[in-house]
Amino acid sequence: MPTRILPAGADPDAVRSLTTLLSQLPDAEPQPPVTDSTQLVDTLARLATESVDELPEVIVVHEHIGPVPALELIREVALRFPAAGVILVTTDASPGLFAAAMDSGARGLVALPLSYEDLASRVQAVAQWSTGVRRHLGHGVDEFGGAGGTVVTVSGAKGGTGATLTAIQLALAAQASGRATALVDLDLQTGDIASYLDIQFRRSVADLAAITDISPRVLADVVFRHDTGLALLLAPAEGERGEDVTDRAARQIVSALRSRYEIVVIDCGAQLGGAGAAAVETADTALLVTTPDVIAVRAAKRTVRMWDRLQIRKAEETTVVVNRHTRSTEIQPALVQRITGTALARTTVPANFKELQGVVDAGRVHELDSRSAVKQALWGLAGELGLAKSAKTAEGTSHRGGGRLRGDRGSVGFRRRKE
Incomplete structure (x- = not known):
């Protein structure tokens, strides 16, 4: 030619x-x-x-x-x-x-x-x-804002519930199944994805904040390409720069990513800001990660109610994921669902930090052993959500109702509902 x-x-x-x-x-x-x-x-x-x-x-x-x-x-x-x-x-x-x-x-x-x-x-x-x-x-290389790929947000009911690890493993499962996947750190002040993957980077999501027309070339200049094939859009190393990423900027960034990648997984952290709220609102699936203890479940309930009051997302459009689950714990997933009023992921993630400690300390969570019960559960969750084409359900996964919810949502700002 x-x-x-x-x-x-x-x-x-x-x-x-x-x-x-x-x-x-x-x-x-x-x-x-x-x-x-x-x-x-x-x-x-x-x-x-x-x-x-x-x-x-x-x-x-x-x-x-x-x-x-x-x-x-x-x-x-x-x-x-x-x-x-x-x-x-x-x-x-x-x-x-x-x-x-x-x-x-x-x-x-x-x-x-x-x-x-x-x-x-x-x-x-x-x-x-x-x-x-x-x-x-492909065709339409310079067009953004279309229906495009699937966007999944992962938020923590409170700090330390495992939202970042969940987001990373979901993205890895999607990428491993052959889908072009982007992993975004919108925990703008305290994001840890770069630390979990032990990478050094120069560009961050804050570099896209002032750009109104995010072309593929601009996006490619900011995205970090990981050895696993994941496209990473990271939180700024200087936390104060996170203030540059407004809700409007977040919408444009998510729209650009949606049109470029088949799967977009966004770690929103546990603190709600305008950018995170915009991402949760526009996501196809919004996950809220909690642990089965009183403090975390109460925090999950507060988060769900706040999202509803601010018209970000209704409780029934939110899916709770129970992390560090054991059969002996007093609070079981069915109770978490009743308390929060949300949908519930059938897959629960077992409590087994010993499997994780080595790779977390080394910043190599992408090298977590495939035999790990935690990895099997999280990759099983990816299959349940439809992110991975052929993810196997983890052994010992609980099935307790709930599941993925998707709906067409209008553009609703980060604001309180008018009485």
């Missing part, structure tokens, strides 16, 4: 020379050149309106294009048309400009005067990248 290449530059002689050289490349199909930044953006917008597949695989921008400076133009093109790769042609091939071009979203840089070998090598690499992006993301 020929590679469509769109040259862009204001100098007619330079563009003519560039087009002539491009036409000599194997399987290259140079398009009629554009002469300024406005014409380039308008041309791409028109093509994208017809179909993303109509966009050229490669755009070659000359440094003197104008009126918008080349780096600013590249940034706009990369954000609006992320499936097209941009190459900058420039007389300045210094490391500083190379870094600035990459930061702006360019996929390569070719120095003037042009060399056939350099241009051919860079065009081929960028064309392969563009083709891979389109194959990976």
